[in-house]
Amino acid sequence: MRQGLSKINVVGLVVGFSFLYLPIVLLVIFSFNASRLVTVWAGFSTVWYRQLWHNQALLDAAWVTLRVGLISASVATLLGTMAALALSRYPRFFGRTLMTGMVYAPLVMPEVITGLSLLLLFVALDLNRGFVTITLAHISFTMCFVTVVVQSRLMSFDRSLEDAAMDLGATPTVTFFQVTLPLIWPAVAAGWMLAFTLSLDDLVIASFTTGPGATTLPMKIYSQVRLGVTPEINAVCTILIAIVSTGVIVATLINKRRLILQARDERLAAAG
Amino acid sequence: MKSLGSIRNDFAPWREPQAQPFIRFEAITKRFGQFNAVDDLSLSIFKGEFFALLGASGCGKSTLLRMLAGFETPTSGRVILDGDDLAGIPPYRRPVNMMFQSYALFPHMSVAKNIAFGLKREGMPKGEIAARVEQVLKLVKLQDYARRRPDQLSGGQRQRVALARSLAKRPKVLLLDEPLGALDKKLREETQFELTDLQYELGTTFIMVTHDQEEAMTMADRIAVMDKGRIVQVATPAEIYEAPKSRFVADFVGDVNLFDGTVQAVDRGRITLQTSAGSPFTVTSDVAVSNGQAVTFVLRPEKLRIAAEPLSGANVLEGEVWDIAYVGPVTSFHIRLANGAVVKVAMINATRESPLQLTWHDRAWLQFDEDAGLVLTA
Numbered sequence: 294m295r296q297g298l299s300k301i302n303v304v305g306l307v308v309g310f311s312f313l314y315l316p317i318v319l320l321v322i323f324s325f326n327a328s329r330l331v332t333v334w335a336g337f338s339t340v341w342y343r344q345l346w347h348n349q350a351l352l353d354a355a356w357v358t359l360r361v362g363l364i365s366a367s368v369a370t371l372l373g374t375m376a377a378l379a380l381s382r383y384p385r386f387f388g389r390t391l392m393t394g395m396v397y398a399p400l401v402m403p404e405v406i407t408g409l410s411l412l413l414l415f416v417a418l419d420l421n422r423g424f425v426t427i428t429l430a431h432i433s434f435t436m437c438f439v440t441v442v443v444q445s446r447l448m449s450f451d452r453s454l455e456d457a458a459m460d461l462g463a464t465p466t467v468t469f470f471q472v473t474l475p476l477i478w479p480a481v482a483a484g485w486m487l488a489f490t491l492s493l494d495d496l497v498i499a500s501f502t503t504g505p506g507a508t509t510l511p512m513k514i515y516s517q518v519r520l521g522v523t524p525e526i527n528a529v530c531t532i533l534i535a536i537v538s539t540g541v542i543v544a545t546l547i548n549k550r551r552l553i554l555q556a557r558d559e560r561l562a563a564a565g
Numbered sequence: 566m567k568s569l570g571s572i573r574n575d576f577a578p579w580r581e582p583q584a585q586p587f588i589r590f591e592a593i594t595k596r597f598g599q600f601n602a603v604d605d606l607s608l609s610i611f612k613g614e615f616f617a618l619l620g621a622s623g624c625g626k627s628t629l630l631r632m633l634a635g636f637e638t639p640t641s642g643r644v645i646l647d648g649d650d651l652a653g654i655p656p657y658r659r660p661v662n663m664m665f666q667s668y669a670l671f672p673h674m675s676v677a678k679n680i681a682f683g684l685k686r687e688g689m690p691k692g693e694i695a696a697r698v699e700q701v702l703k704l705v706k707l708q709d710y711a712r713r714r715p716d717q718l719s720g721g722q723r724q725r726v727a728l729a730r731s732l733a734k735r736p737k738v739l740l741l742d743e744p745l746g747a748l749d750k751k752l753r754e755e756t757q758f759e760l761t762d763l764q765y766e767l768g769t770t771f772i773m774v775t776h777d778q779e780e781a782m783t784m785a786d787r788i789a790v791m792d793k794g795r796i797v798q799v800a801t802p803a804e805i806y807e808a809p810k811s812r813f814v815a816d817f818v819g820d821v822n823l824f825d826g827t828v829q830a831v832d833r834g835r836i837t838l839q840t841s842a843g844s845p846f847t848v849t850s851d852v853a854v855s856n857g858q859a860v861t862f863v864l865r866p867e868k869l870r871i872a873a874e875p876l877s878g879a880n881v882l883e884g885e886v887w888d889i890a891y892v893g894p895v896t897s898f899h900i901r902l903a904n905g906a907v908v909k910v911a912m913i914n915a916t917r918e919s920p921l922q923l924t925w926h927d928r929a930w931l932q933f934d935e936d937a938g939l940v941l942t943a
Binding site for chain 1: 635655656666669683687713714716718
């Protein structure tokens with residue numbers, strides 16, 4: 294193995310990272326621009342962040358997004374986990390292959406079609422479009438992501454753990470809450486995070502299923518950008534980026550800590 | 566019956582006609598689709614026995630164990646434990662506990678919590694749970710490890726925690742699924758004796774599933790050899806080895822030489838056998854045979870003597886040294902006879918220096934006593 298990076302690796306890294314992050318870096322920088330013009334730098338300022346607090350429409354949209362995200366992610370996690378359990382626990386029930394296929398299909402379904410079909414359904418059911426319909430739509434399209442995440446964890450799950458719990462006198466319900474759930478918990482939490490993030494940044498499906506008074510943040514941003522990009526939008530986006538990257542960093546640190554603890558456990562085990 | 570092996574069995578309820586079996590499998594069949602995992606099997610196991618189900622993978626031994634634990638339901642037949650029919654009783658209400666092959670320790674609980682798990686389900690008071698946990702940890706010599714989590718333990722320690730957990734509820738029967746399968750050889754040998762001592766001390770009925778004949782022979786009071794969902798023979802380890810009932814059992818347990826022969830003469834318990842191995846064998850046997858009958862003659866490798874010069878007397882075979890393996894306690898020879906058959910001979914290395922000097926392709930002579938082998942008609 295050679296030490297260090299060759300020239301071509303350095304070029305690759307620089308080009309790759311620029312391609313990925315240059316737009317975001319620009320966005321963050323210009324959110325601190327004192328000028329009203331997006332492309333002209335006029336000194337550092339946090340004025341747009343302060344102004345955000347007075348933009349009631351934007352704050353309302355953020356609040357709607359947060360509520361939709363929390364509710365839909367929680368319900369989707371519940372339903373998705375149940376579906377994953379059913380699919381991995383009863384390997385030979387009637388229609389299993391069909392159901393597995395149907396769980397995966399929404400992952401690749403064009404959002405426009407999902408949105409349109411949900412809209413048609415809500416119209417047919419005569420549901421007033423608004424907060425409830427967006428939430429229902431988000432539950433339906435994020436659920437399959439949860440199922441996929443939880444199902445992959447269940448595939449590597451040692452079934453004899455559940456047998457052992459029952460053998461020791463635990464009823465199936467107690468077994469689920471004392472053994473199965475604590476062990477698949479990280480996957481369930483990851484599924485929830487994924488569902489929440491997907492709900493947070495969904496524009497297409499929300500646009501199809503929304504109604505008066507229920508505007509989500511992505512919809513709000515999109516409609517404002519059509520009238521021209523303001524530094525205020527840059528500020529909102531920067532805050533969103535900060536939230537998401539904090540989440541990623543925390544998750545990474547937790548994972549790192551787990552690895553360190555695991556290494557310590559292995560040393561302990563080897564020492565006897 | 567003369568004593569087989571060199572162990573006197575004082576504990577042998579299966580020989581007492583008035584003894585009541587503790588566990589009875591009555592005409593059990595378990596079908597998976599078109600496949601009969603267990604096929605019309607009946608078996609009685611007595612209280613306090615260390616019983617082994619021995620067989621190759623797929624012979625139905627694990628299915629039988631899982632039916633006793635309640636994880637599988639028999640397609641037909643009954644399982645009776647201590648006089649109660651177990652039909653319809655779910656695993657969490659059966660007075661049996663199982664030690665799993667993978668140990669199945671709950672990774673998110675400490676050793677103490679793992680052991681307390683079953684006791685809590687019983688609703689045992691906290692103080693009693695703590696006392697019982699300590700007691701079983703002491704039993705498996707892991708008192709200092711109560712607060713560790715399973716992944717902080719070595720393989721051998723995990724095995725002992727699994728054992729402690731399955732014993733904590735004081736089950737009527739302990740089921741062990743390949744209990745030593747995951748341990749390395751040295752540890753396995755140590756644990757075999759520990760497990761037998763523990764079973765003797767507790768007096769609990771143990772039923773073990775294994776594919777390892779040495780494991781079964783070391784630990785069990787009786788062994789049931791299984792094949793294709795049926796029991797081929799149930800007997801003590803010595804009987805299984807020295808008096809197998811069929812060619813299958815003889816071949817499955819231990820090394821063996823099998824000769825196909827025809828009965829030439831029968832004379833008051835002495836049989837003259839014609840085989841393709843050379844001059845006829847004269848062997849003693851209490852099996853009823855008639856002239857001209859085809860039989861199998863079973864001869865274990867350690868029951869043959871080997872020499873580098875011609876031997877006189879009966880039951881002598883001559884051949885060429887085909888292979889030699891020195892493994893310490895014994896030296897194994899493969900001798901190729903004139904008819905092409907290879908006979909295995911195990912010479913016990915009772916002394917450090919051996920007068921016998923043989924190498925590959927030397928001529929060698931083998932001899933066995935009249936009562937060294939076994940005549941099988943099955």
